[in-house]
Amino acid sequence: MLTLGLLLLLATLPPSPADWAVVWRMAVCGAGFGFFQTPNNTTLMTAGPPARSGAAGGLVAVARTVGWCLGAALVTMIFQLAILHKTTLCLEVAAAFAAVGGLASMARGFQNKRRTA
Numbered sequence: 865m866l867t868l869g870l871l872l873l874l875a876t877l878p879p880s881p882a883d884w885a886v887v888w889r890m891a892v893c894g895a896g897f898g899f900f901q902t903p904n905n906t907t908l909m910t911a912g913p914p915a916r917s918g919a920a921g922g923l924v925a926v927a928r929t930v931g932w933c934l935g936a937a938l939v940t941m942i943f944q945l946a947i948l949h950k951t952t953l954c955l956e957v958a959a960a961f962a963a964v965g966g967l968a969s970m971a972r973g974f975q976n977k978r979r980t981a
Contacts, residue, residue, distance in 0.1 A: 865896030867966060871959035875952050900962075904969055 869892040877885065909920050938957065943950050 865899055866893055867896070867959045867962040869893035869896050870955050870962060875955040875959070896962075900966060900969065907972075 869889060873889040873892055874886075877889070905924060908924055909917060912920050935958075939954050942954050942957065946953050
C-alpha cells in the first residue's frame with residue numbers, strides 16, 4: 865500500500881496539485897506505512913527473550929535513525945545528480961525501498977509458516 869501510494873499516487877501528481885489531492889494521497893501512504901511498520905516492530909520486539917527487550921528497542925531506534933539519515937542523504941544525492949524530474953525520481957526510489965522491505969517481511973512470514981507446518 866505504501867509502495868503503490870508512493871509510486872502510483874504521489875509520483876503521478878500534476879506540477880501544481882490542489883492541497884486535497886496531496887492530502888488524500890499522503891493519507892494512503894501513511895496507512896500503508898502503519899500497516900507495515902506496526903507488525904514489523906512487534907515482531908522485532910517480541911523475537912528475543914523478554915529480558916532483552918530494552919536491547920531490541922534500542923536496535924529498532926538505531927535502525928530507524930540510520931534509515932532517516934541514509935534516506936536524507938539519498939534524496940540530497942538525487943537532487944544534486946539528477947537533471948530532470950528529481951522529485952518523481954525520489955518517490956520512485958522510495959517506492960522501490962518500500963517494495964523491498966515489504967517483500968522481505970512477506971518472506972519472513974512464509975518461512976515462519978513453513979516452520980510451524
